[in-house]
Amino acid sequence: MALKVGQKAPLFELKNSEGKSVKLEENLPCIVYFYPKDFTPGCTAEACSFRDNHQVFKDFDITVFGISRDSVASHKKFKEEHQLSFDLLSDTSGKVCKQYNALMPIVKIPKRITYLIDAEQRVRAVYSDMFGATKHIKSMINQLKTE
Secondary structure (H helix, E strand, C coil), X not given: CCCCCCCECCCCEEECCCCCEEEHHHCCCEEEEECCCCCCHXXXXXXXXXXXXXXXXXXXXXXXXXXXXXXXXXXXXXXXXXXXXXXXXXXXXXXXXXXXXXXXXXXXXXXXXXXXXXXXXXXXXXXXXXXCCCHHHHHHHHHHHHC
């Protein structure tokens, strides 16, 4: 079950594709999207869709982060290959994925789930759909436009 709208988002600190620490509290408001694996078809489509719509999020002053259990090195390669304009964060332990209820039981792979987190660290919107990778972006844009 995903975090609920209105719930306080758990704080985290993870490494980005350059190996630099990124803290949630220093990047609010933001969109945090969890995804299973770099270089897979659905995850690539989702990342490229966030990239292609990045200006919309910038216009709303929203930072975008993608999180998976892939390594910093994998994220660096994935980001460069697809010219992603936002940070990918490495959660190799799966701790943050678990805090956000974004970890599939048994297989311990991140679910495809997206959170819009406001400046007060509250969850404003949630979208969860394992197979509708590009629907996450549309859902977040619609949420921002209606607020």
